[in-house]
Amino acid sequence: MNAAPGQRTLWRNARLLDAASDRDEAGDLLVEDGRIADIGPNLFPENPPESTEVLDCAGHCLAPGLVDMRAFLGEPGFEHRETLASGSAAAASGGITTIAARPDTEPVIDDIALVEFVKRLAQATAQVRVHPMAAITKGLEGSEMTEFGLLAEAGAVAFCDGENAVADALVMSRVLTYATNWDLLIVQLPAEPRLAGSGCMNSGEVATRLGLPGIPAAAEVIMLERDLRLVEATGGRYHATCLSTAAAIEAMRQAKARGLAVSCSVAPHHFALNENAVGEYRTFAKTWPPLRREEDRLAVVAGIADGTVDAIVSDHAPQDQESKRQPFTQAASGISGLETLLPLALELHLGGGVPLERVLAALTSGPAGLLGLEAGRLTPGAMADLVLFDLEKPWRIDENQLKAKCKNTPFDGRPVQGLVLRTAVGGRTVYQANTDQA
Amino acid sequence: MAPAAPFSYPHRHLLGIKGLSAEVIDELLQRSEGYVEQNRQLDKKQSTLRGRTQINLFFESSTRTRTSFELAGKRLGADVINMSVEGSAIKKGETLIDTAMTLNAMHPDVLVVRHPESGAVNLLAQKVDCAVINAGDGSHEHPTQALLDALTIRRRKGRLAGLVVAICGDVRHSRVARSNIHLLNVMGARTRVVAPPTLLPPAIERLGVSVFHDMHEGLAGADIVMMLRLQTERMHRAYFPSLREYFRYWGLDRDKLAAAKPDALVMHPGPMNRGVEIDTDLADDIDRSVIRKQVEMGVAVRMACLEVLAGRFDNAPGGAAK
Numbered sequence: 193m194n195a196a197p198g199q200r201t202l203w204r205n206a207r208l209l210d211a212a213s214d215r216d217e218a219g220d221l222l223v224e225d226g227r228i229a230d231i232g233p234n235l236f237p238e239n240p241p242e243s244t245e246v247l248d249c250a251g252h253c254l255a256p257g258l259v260d261m262r263a264f265l266g267e268p269g270f271e272h273r274e275t276l277a278s279g280s281a282a283a284a285s286g287g288i289t290t291i292a293a294r295p296d297t298e299p300v301i302d303d304i305a306l307v308e309f310v311k312r313l314a315q316a317t318a319q320v321r322v323h324p325m326a327a328i329t330k331g332l333e334g335s336e337m338t339e340f341g342l343l344a345e346a347g348a349v350a351f352c353d354g355e356n357a358v359a360d361a362l363v364m365s366r367v368l369t370y371a372t373n374w375d376l377l378i379v380q381l382p383a384e385p386r387l388a389g390s391g392c393m394n395s396g397e398v399a400t401r402l403g404l405p406g407i408p409a410a411a412e413v414i415m416l417e418r419d420l421r422l423v424e425a426t427g428g429r430y431h432a433t434c435l436s437t438a439a440a441i442e443a444m445r446q447a448k449a450r451g452l453a454v455s456c457s458v459a460p461h462h463f464a465l466n467e468n469a470v471g472e473y474r475t476f477a478k479t480w481p482p483l484r485r486e487e488d489r490l491a492v493v494a495g496i497a498d499g500t501v502d503a504i505v506s507d508h509a510p511q512d513q514e515s516k517r518q519p520f521t522q523a524a525s526g527i528s529g530l531e532t533l534l535p536l537a538l539e540l541h542l543g544g545g546v547p548l549e550r551v552l553a554a555l556t557s558g559p560a561g562l563l564g565l566e567a568g569r570l571t572p573g574a575m576a577d578l579v580l581f582d583l584e585k586p587w588r589i590d591e592n593q594l595k596a597k598c599k600n601t602p603f604d605g606r607p608v609q610g611l612v613l614r615t616a617v618g619g620r621t622v623y624q625a626n627t628d629q630a
Numbered sequence: 631m632a633p634a635a636p637f638s639y640p641h642r643h644l645l646g647i648k649g650l651s652a653e654v655i656d657e658l659l660q661r662s663e664g665y666v667e668q669n670r671q672l673d674k675k676q677s678t679l680r681g682r683t684q685i686n687l688f689f690e691s692s693t694r695t696r697t698s699f700e701l702a703g704k705r706l707g708a709d710v711i712n713m714s715v716e717g718s719a720i721k722k723g724e725t726l727i728d729t730a731m732t733l734n735a736m737h738p739d740v741l742v743v744r745h746p747e748s749g750a751v752n753l754l755a756q757k758v759d760c761a762v763i764n765a766g767d768g769s770h771e772h773p774t775q776a777l778l779d780a781l782t783i784r785r786r787k788g789r790l791a792g793l794v795v796a797i798c799g800d801v802r803h804s805r806v807a808r809s810n811i812h813l814l815n816v817m818g819a820r821t822r823v824v825a826p827p828t829l830l831p832p833a834i835e836r837l838g839v840s841v842f843h844d845m846h847e848g849l850a851g852a853d854i855v856m857m858l859r860l861q862t863e864r865m866h867r868a869y870f871p872s873l874r875e876y877f878r879y880w881g882l883d884r885d886k887l888a889a890a891k892p893d894a895l896v897m898h899p900g901p902m903n904r905g906v907e908i909d910t911d912l913a914d915d916i917d918r919s920v921i922r923k924q925v926e927m928g929v930a931v932r933m934a935c936l937e938v939l940a941g942r943f944d945n946a947p948g949g950a951a952k
Contacts, residue, residue: 330871335868336868336871337868337870337871338871339871339872339874339875340871340875341875341878341879342874342875342878366828366868366869369827369828370826370827370828370869370870370871372827372843373826373827373843373844373879426827
């Protein structure tokens with residue numbers, strides 16, 4: 193994945209943005225052997241040596257490549273929806289250089305041989321770094337825990353039961369306790385399954401008008417607060433993903449204030465859309481957890497702004513046309529999110545007043561730190577995983593331009609700002625925008 | 631051979647190590663030494679307990695402990711009866727206390743009781759006039775096992791005080807661990823527990839042990855490595871994902887044992903799950919493993935316990951001692 197040895201590239205005249213080191217300054221970045229060799233203003237007052245390739249960044253933003261803690265990449269078993277090749281190409285064009293892949297594939301990633309399979313496949317076919325997550329329980333059934341120690345040794349970066357929550361409190365308690373042995377990250381999408389029931393959108397006025405069964409906000413916060421109590425009792429390292437409600441954000445804020453070592457992430461659709469996007473049964477706006485009320489959306493934004501939210505994930509969930517062209521209750525959930533992660537997150541800064549460094553931290557150093565990965569920072573010696581983007585450039589999201597296999601996005605036609613110009617992994621360019629695009 | 635000085639065991643029963651003083655433990659071990667020698671003679675029989683009746687009452691299956699107690703009683707000259715749950719009235723619906731009262735009416739002198747529920751032996755002891763020896767109750771205590779472990783260690787190391795003892799494995803469900811922790815702490819050893827976090831009971835450090843999750847760290851510098859059996863019959867829900875993973879991180883093999891002192895002893899209360907908690911070739915290594923010695927010490931220790939408890943009745947035949 194790294195560039196050829198001895199190769200030097202100078203990214204010149206950039207706005208260097210690094211949340212980890214609090215850097216926002218004009219300058220240059222020198223890459224050598226796939227790693228950052230130097231960073232700072234005006235690295236070469238004279239011309240650089242001739243052997244050095246020079247990329248003029250024209251004052252655009254140069255940041256660490258984005259780290260996405262939650263994406264469904266299809267393989268193995270769902271190659272018609274996504275593959276590591278197609279998904280990583282989509283990620284590269286979205287400025288993402290590291291992905292933690294969801295384990296709820298077919299077969300489920302609950303055995304070391306499968307972790308090794310995904311790693312090998314990623315090395316052979318993926319353009320960005322793909323790290324497998326492993327299931328918390330065998331077959332995602334919520335009862336028997338997987339071999340945490342052996343799976344982590346094989347390369348699983350975190351543990352997660354996909355779209356299922358570990359519902360049994362005793363199992364979750366044992367999971368959190370056992371995981372402390374290696375300080376492993378347990379990722380839970382909190383939703384009380386009995387309460388969520390057969391609901392298909394947020395419970396409330398819109399659902400009532402549409403005659404659709406709802407998923408109450410309480411389903412999320414009940415499970416989250418239960419988990420927080422278990423964390424308090426066990427000392428496990430817990431991460432709640434895809435939080436969607438004001439109550440859950442507030443519960444997380446208070447848990448952090450109590451000093452619990454917990455973290456959480458949110459997906460762009462939960463701060464960029466609310467339940468009204470469902471409109472007249474638009475299945476592209478069917479997500480898990482569902483889009484919530486405007487108050488919930490605002491609470492998610494506030495959580496990002498004040499640091500309650502540690503990471504923004506794409507929650508990339510590609511679904512083919514057939515799964516979406518269904519009655520709303522029967523349609524599949526999910527949004528193809530890799531390529532819209534950065535521009536939607538930048539809306540928080542450009543339109544929502546969230547400091548740029550906060551947004552970038554949640555996209556880079558935040559998730560990298562949680563996953564224990566050496567990524568998401570611009571410091572000498574770090575891997576040269578980079579994204580160069582034009583913060584000012586306005587463009588429209590166009591589903592036909594998406595590189596992901598499935599184009600299920602509710603954001604088609606949405607005007608956004610901030611365009612990825614170039615993405616590099618280990619110093620090697622894996623995506624470059626057409627100069628005539630947009 | 632007769633015990634040297636008179637010794638008055640200050641309790642009515644032997645229900646646990648908890649509450650025994652260092653002096654009493656020391657005296658029991660001292661007496662056990664004598665029986666070790668006697669058991670190696672051709673003529674192993676004594677008449678110390680002649681005329682006394684010992685009932686082994688086992689509500690939980692056991693081969694080695696029951697046999698050990700039976701031999702101990704017979705070698706002291708007692709009449710020994712074995713009652714197991716399969717043949718008892720318990721199967722016909724009798725309560726524990728009714729069984730105790732029924733047996734009590736037959737005037738036994740010593741009851742040796744094993745029961746799957748913690749505290750059941752204490753309850754039974756309150757209802758009978760004879761002495762009761764706890765042969766293991768639930769996850770609570772197994773005092774004669776701790777005594778035989780102590781005897782084994784003392785004969786090999788010459789002492790208990792100051793030794794670093796690592797108790798490894800399923801501490802949560804282990805009565806052997808609890809009895810050993812009490813005994814080793816009273817005798818001045820430095821006790822550690824090493825286990826996956828799920829197999830440690832809450833607040834175990836309050837029992838006076840240092841807690842480790844990593845075998846290499848927990849065994850570093852240890853004089854004694856005491857492995858526990860995985861109590862699969864007491865595991866209602868999974869505490870770890872697989873035997874493969876358990877052995878990899880918590881099973882004793884030569885690599886992990888290398889962290890302990892070069893002359894560290896390996897112990898196991900049996901029965902062993904070979905290849906799960908202990909590497910099979912290590913279990914059979916006579917230089918390191920004293921697992922067979924533990925079995926031998928068991929008979930001697932139980933003879934000493936029966937002797938001092940039955941000895942309470944010397945001056946009050948047929949009646950209850952205080």
